Amino acid sequence: MAKPFLIFDLDDTLFDSEAAYAYSLKSIGIDPDSTEYQEARKMVKSRLGEGHVSARNRILYFKQMLDQRKQYSHSQVLDLMDKYETCLSEHIKNQWVMLGRKYLFQNRLKNIPKVIITNENLRTQVIKLNAIDPDGSLFPYVITSEEMGREKPHLALFQQAAEILGAEPKDGIMVGDSLENDIHPAIQLGMRAYLTTEFRNLGHHQDIPKEIQVVNRLQDLERLFHE
Numbered sequence: 136m137a138k139p140f141l142i143f144d145l146d147d148t149l150f151d152s153e154a155a156y157a158y159s160l161k162s163i164g165i166d167p168d169s170t171e172y173q174e175a176r177k178m179v180k181s182r183l184g185e186g187h188v189s190a191r192n193r194i195l196y197f198k199q200m201l202d203q204r205k206q207y208s209h210s211q212v213l214d215l216m217d218k219y220e221t222c223l224s225e226h227i228k229n230q231w232v233m234l235g236r237k238y239l240f241q242n243r244l245k246n247i248p249k250v251i252i253t254n255e256n257l258r259t260q261v262i263k264l265n266a267i268d269p270d271g272s273l274f275p276y277v278i279t280s281e282e283m284g285r286e287k288p289h290l291a292l293f294q295q296a297a298e299i300l301g302a303e304p305k306d307g308i309m310v311g312d313s314l315e316n317d318i319h320p321a322i323q324l325g326m327r328a329y330l331t332t333e334f335r336n337l338g339h340h341q342d343i344p345k346e347i348q349v350v351n352r353l354q355d356l357e358r359l360f361h362e
């Protein structure tokens with residue numbers, strides 16, 4: 136049998152991105168639930184249209200927000216982004232330690248090839264990955280929607296992951312927190328797939344079909360690779 140490989144989603148799978156975003160926004164004086172921020176976000180998304188690969192980039196929201204306040208300047212938007220990225224990086228670095236992830240990835244899962252596929256811009260994802268794995272020894276491969284010009288659930292990201300490793304998609308094992316973006320497309324390509332529910336309110340997952348395999352904590356993946 137061909138050697139299996141792992142594909143991981145990044146956000147809300149390897150760490151709690153929602154918490155990191157909320158912390159970082161608050162740290163730079165932005166309430167993520169405020170009408171002001173939500174309106175800026177909505178404006179960016181509606182201008183770009185459904186599924187656009189730049190629609191999650193926070194610098195676009197910050198620029199739009201400053202425009203709305205009539206406070207835009209080049210230095211202001213870069214200053215906000217710079218501080219936001221610093222907070223994001225610190226929060227994720229701390230989470231990684233608290234979650235004990237290093238142990239999981241340096242031991243049981245160490246010798247299984249891994250690729251990360253993620254819907255975000257490359258810069259933001261590299262900042263997050265640099266926080267948890269600066270030398271790329273745990274996760275040498277990352278594929279972003281920005282680079283592919285398409286977002287998951289498009290199969291191109293999954294196929295590219297296999298191609299990078301010179302493997303067949305059917306030998307892939309997908310791990311992610313979204314049924315729609317991670318699990319369904321993986322199954323469509325004949326991969327095994329595990330839905331993670333570690334950082335999500337179970338209410339989001341009321342409709343998990345019975346045949347979908349669920350991993351409540353990422354650490355539970357370890358047992359899958361016991362002989």
Ligand SMILES: [Mg+2]
Pocket residue numbers: 144145146147148311312313
């Ligand atoms: Mg995710």
